[in-house]
Amino acid sequence: MTKADTRQKILDAAEVLFAEHGFGEVSVRQVVHEADVNVASIHYYFGSKDALIEEVLSRRLTPLNEERLRQLSAFEEKASKSGTTITIEDVLYSLVGPAVRLSRGTEAGRHFIRLVGRMFAEPSDSVQAMLKARFEALFRRFNEAFKQALPGVRRKDYFWRLHFVIGAMSLTLCDSQRPALLSEGACNPEDVEEVIAQLVAFCAAGMRAEAPKKRRTR
Amino acid sequence: MTKADTRQKILDAAEVLFAEHGFGEVSVRQVVHEADVNVASIHYYFGSKDALIEEVLSRRLTPLNEERLRQLSAFEEKASKSGTTITIEDVLYSLVGPAVRLSRGTEAGRHFIRLVGRMFAEPSDSVQAMLKARFEALFRRFNEAFKQALPGVRRKDYFWRLHFVIGAMSLTLCDSQRPALLSEGACNPEDVEEVIAQLVAFCAAGMRAEAPKKRRTR
DNA sequence: GTGTAATTGAAACAGTCGTTTGAATTAATA
């Protein structure tokens, strides 16, 4: 067995187990058992369990965010060629499309994406710091694009709505089965383009909403 | 110290710790240390760690969901008296209002609500079964109300959108600080009625959106 | 084929885990 094989087997097994049960609940011994390698391999290749977690995440997160930026650039170029500006649907499509496709393509992608969704609800400082580092560039780029697509929306309203978009997206990535269960089969979570279209339509309408007014507290 | 005191101290400490670090990451010894009681108390009062988790959740979830139903009924009554039907804003307001208020009121509420948000991203079977049991009645009741408020929306579209609403709400409850951080202070997560108004406006617009159309896969 | 480095293996490290025990203590009942 070559070096690459063992590393890969550990990462694959860890991805599945972490997605299924969370970081804290999965022991390195479960990982090495599933990967069919020795206990010491994890520390030989990664140094520690925490370092392994980092590796599991960055392995797929980097290409995913690159793809998002690629799609966004393509939409912007297309718009500028036709003398228009990018639409909110285009921006959302670039943001959620690659992620949903990854989450529904292979079994590995499904596990990984659930892992990311789980992390967004994870308040632990180390995880949040990691997320921030990996998403900062993406965030700045999409902020500009959203601004262009939503000229009339106030700054404050925009940031709240971005937060809601992230929430809707996270849950959709993290839990693919609930809509099917709740609707008793009417929703098909495996119809990737349908999921994307639903998510984009919902978020675009929410983003474009009238500025909210507070109610009297009851 | 009376019996009630010890039980209460354990529940309070467990709520904070579980919300902060998750179920698996918190040991019963951390809980008893924080609660300043003996290790055996947890098994004396609750039987097991799992049973303690259940107790922590149901202690606040039951009154929360009762309040949601109360508000919904009040809106429905008001509408029927004036010969109109309930609006989507009213339904959403009943769903998210009590939860957001709980999450921003006391420190205990904040911790508890983060716990619930975290659980929605938790795929573990035992947790999902627990959630299902505790939310089933609420779910049926709100389904009817949404149906009334959204006569033109197809069944399939509705269930997808409900899923997105839950996602937006979950993240907002779970992570109160991110909007403030991302917006560099423009959003104030402590302005409870503002948060509710923003969430309701976003979700109402999303719920009322035009039926989505799939794009060509790129 | 020999020597050297990379990798794997089984065993053990010191801690921590959830849980249990049974005696010591407190509170309630009579």
Next chain:
DNA sequence: TATTAATTCAAACGACTGTTTCAATTACAC
């Protein structure tokens, strides 16, 4: 106040945690 029941306590249970050690094995350059 005496008796009984409820509660607390320190200590220990075996199992499991992440990590380390070092000999055995494999791969590769010469």
